[in-house]
Amino acid sequence: MDTKGQTKYTFPKSERLTGKKSIEELFAKGSSFFIHPIVLKYQLVEGASHKILIAVSKKALKKAVDRNLVRRRIREAYRLNKHQLSAKNNSFYNLAFIYTDQNILAYKEIENKLCKLLQRLEKN
């Protein structure tokens, strides 16, 4: 939990999951669960902060413009709600949000579902 009085809503590059190895490891060994329309893959790793990646299937949304829009909405929802997630013994989560719906959902709906995902992850 963020114990400071002011909550930070930033999203710097260090909180993004990059690198071929760590991504492959996450997809190979990570656990996952699903709340429509997002599949969440997660893995506890030692590090400095939680790291996420967002994926939108090219099969679900054909146009690059649409994929960009969904990716941006998920990123915004995570950015505004990531304070719900806490660290566990200096270990942090590597997360992958995979959007599966074939329609472009509104921001409020995505935010609502993403909060549920984070709450369920926190209970583990």
Add this chain to the structure above:
RNA sequence: UGGGCAAGCCGGCUCAUCGUUCCUCUGUCAUUGGAUAGAGGGAAGGAAAGUCCGGGCAACACAGAGCACCGUACUUCCUAGCGGGAAGGUCCGGAUAUCGAUUUAUCGGUGGAUGGAACAGAUAGUGCCACAGAAAACAUACAGCCUAAGGAGCUUGCUCCCGGCAAUGGUGAAAAGGUGAGGUAAGAGCUCACCGUUCUCAUAGUGAUAUGAGGAGCAUGGUAAACCUUACGGGUUGAAAGACCAAAUAGAUCCUGUUUAGAGUUGCUCGCUCGUUUGGCAGGAUGGGUAGGUUGAUAAUGAUCCUGGCAGUGAUGUCCGGACCAGAUAAAUGAUGGGCAUCCGCCCUUGCUCCGCUGAAGCAUUGCGAUGCGAAGCAGCUGGCGGAUACAGAACCCGGCUUACAGGCUUGCGAUUUUU
């Protein structure tokens, strides 16, 4: 005034809150890169798309020539170059117009707009041409036409034989130049005129071609987006190219120290090979090189963009002046909520239209045709409500082409309606 076609251009604006990335400056920490805070500035397109052409750039390949393969194909010009563009030519096509004829809505002629064309070669060769038709290319001619010449029979002007013909008919996308006249037994470019074709020459043009003259009776149908021939062009790959730095682990080589007599081959033994300059361990170094990173890469000086001048029919060129304009990399340029703008639909008549249209009853004027006023309705503006705002996201960089696109603006063209 409202719709259509063509060309060109634009393709939402703004506020609040919270964020992303790059650059510059300043502070702090590290002192090699960098991390962090603050301030200021930049941050998607006309197609960023499709990846269809052409280049730049890079690596590899490469004496020269030919064959093969692929591509292009009217001419001239533009361009760094192109399969792109401009102007022109030829053919196809036939709008508007116009003339004549009459069956007054048809036919025929003249003329040629917008538009379309892989538009080199079909007498270099090979192949193919469904169905129909006698025949689809060297005409063995189906139905037909003719009986002049030659022969036979006899009823002496008819039949048969031997023959001649390709005009007429039908089929077809296409039927062996067309129309007319002569000619003939019947016919036939057999002959002639005009048209067409083709050859030669002249003139005009840079040229494709055009115009004219003269010859050839014309033996040669179409198809090259069938093979092919001719001319010209083409090395391959593609930024995941390429260049550089390089942790950990394993292995290679070398050096030092220490220890050892064996080591390799094999499942084991024997055998074979090497060896006391060997092998093991520890430490160090070297180069290759993985993860990863830097660069390529774009804060740029160019086939760049903008405003003008000049040259050119034009594509375009040139000159003066000005500008520096995204740079991400599991991939930034946004998300949410308001307001405005534009367009569309519905509702309302509160208001406006004395300058929009229709205009009852009635009134006024009158040259008895009509004109003016006029409730009300329609339409528009205003107001209210609702909806829509497209196509689409840089991925090394340029030049084209193609395709997608709500709505708006400008110019031109011809038609239509209304008013004067």
